Amino acid sequence: ISYNLPKLCGNATWNPSAITFANSITVGNYPHGIFVNTINNIYVADHMNGRILIWVNDSTIPTKILSGGLNSPT
Numbered sequence: 001i002s003y004n005l006p007k008l009c010g011n012a013t014w015n016p017s018a019i020t021f022a023n024s025i026t027v028g029n030y031p032h033g034i035f036v037n038t039i040n041n042i043y044v045a046d047h048m049n050g051r052i053l054i055w056v057n058d059s060t061i062p063t064k065i066l067s068g069g070l071n072s073p074t
Helices: none
Strands: 031-036 042-046 051-055 064-067
Antiparallel strands (some): 031 042, 042 051, 051 064
């Protein structure tokens, strides 16, 4: 797996024109993990609803939702 690990400077500032792509309504109150791949697709594990949400680069809504019997690892 190739990880997209952006380097953040110690005095970074918030971009006032940034886009919030997810909130508690989208991913629930307990997102279990987040992964950004090398082409900036975002994967979020929605633990409460047993699903994976996927945003492709520059999307503000999930473009794919994977679900169906997804539970904690055994």
